[in-house]
Amino acid sequence: MKVVSRALRGVREHVRTQIVSVATVALALFCLATAALAAQNLGEVSRRWGGPVRMTVYLSDGATAEQVESLRNALSALPEVSSARYVSPTESRALVAGDDRVMASASAELFPATVELSLVAGATDASRVEALAARVRRLGSVSDVETYQGITGQLQSFLSGGRTATLVFGVIVLLCAVAVVSNTVRLSLHARMREVEVLRLVGASPQYVRSPFLAEGALLGGGGAIVAVSVLAFVFFAMRGRLDATLGTALGMRPVFLSLPILAGFVLGGAGLGATGSALAVRRWLKV
């Protein structure tokens, strides 16, 4: 406790420098927290849309109702399939046309009859989907099979790129935060050289001299992290209504904020970063 009170005394004595550095660390960590938030929601998108969860089986022209029913039953019996729904040409037209009157007036024969398959959760990896498609193609009355692998592959690639960019950005931001704290503590060290000299003179142990500077760094980092997540939470919840409308329509999901364990980890991580930056400065600049 005494270490913290000595660190706080140091913070109070150079309050302007400390405010500037907390703000700088907060800015860096705000960027990092934003990236973490984006990564978390991209992960959610990836889980929802990243895997081929459905498959469309196009039926041959002239397939009879019995053949279609037989095929649907065969498809339903496959272990990878959770449901198989027949979509008639008329239904296909209605789905595609929507409110478009011209399209709605087109002949139903222009639209192929399909069986829409929903896949079970464990069967959505690319190799199993491809194997399933090959088996379905061999069945009678099947004209073609669409696995949507191209679209999901592109989405996965986009999400993977996003995650990599977030990671690289995060590492850069972390290094910046460490450098900011390190330089702040260095300034603090120079400003308090007389204090250090006096402590050494009266017989303070090296640990006694160093500890408040390490605590000061941890306070800076932790304080910066708290400010960063508070600002991010404010911005997120202020914009949530708009985000819900946009993302809900586009992706069919609601954006989520960082969970409490992640927030706690963020603050602790900020404190750890601060202590690390401080330790670097102390090691480099404080000879005791």
Next chain:
Amino acid sequence: MGRPRIGAQFGRQFRPDGHFDRSAAHKPILVLDGVVKVFRADAPVLRRVDLTIERGEFVFVTGPSGAGKSTLLKLVYRSETVDEGRILFCGRDIARLTDDSVPFLRRNIGVVFQDFKLVPYWTVFENVAVALEVAGMPSRIIRSRVAMALERVGLAGRGEDLASVLSGGEQQRVAVARAIVNEPAIVLADEPTGNLDPVLALDILGLFEEVHESGTTVLFATHDRSLLEQAPQHRLIVIDDGRTIEARQGLRAVGGALDAQRHNRDADDAVSTARLPL
């Protein structure tokens, strides 16, 4: 008497083996034995200095600027280390102390400097209390000890003042209070009156006299002749050209002391040490 000396308690702590040596109480408090300190190879600051200081002595160390007075004191509180020879403090060779033990040594030594070395943004109380805080003393004891120390130096009731608002003389009194608050075995003063006018200088000398009268050993480095003349009863060591000479007992005594010190030195060295500034 009554109160045990804090210095005696810490004395056992700075010993690497952790055991209290009872015989140390009967030994000289400080012995310099053939001490050599060299910063530049062609001009050693101290050349085989031999010096013994008994417990309770008040010793002036004087000599021209650059003669090695401050270096001698720095060697005693281990801000510098000897190149040759030994320095025995309470019977222990401080040159052999590990770095971890140096803080414990310093808790037994009070040091006062010409530039006060106070933290300007700390209060008077904090500047004095720091000498006890580093030893982990309970705050209740710290409060009472600091109050007593401030009273001894004539600053009772000034504990809440910032050090930066004090006059030079008052700042030096705070520095003295810090040096004596943990009742160290010895107080080292490195030109403590150098930044003060003559009246204040005498005032501060009087303070050290009082500290000495309470039984503390004082090693007082100064080049101010007027101060030396004010306290002729005290032992006087002259440092010149890297060597120490007992000066107060007169030149013949000085010669005898030098003979005793020089039995291992060459004749050229002996001639050069006969030049006395006083």
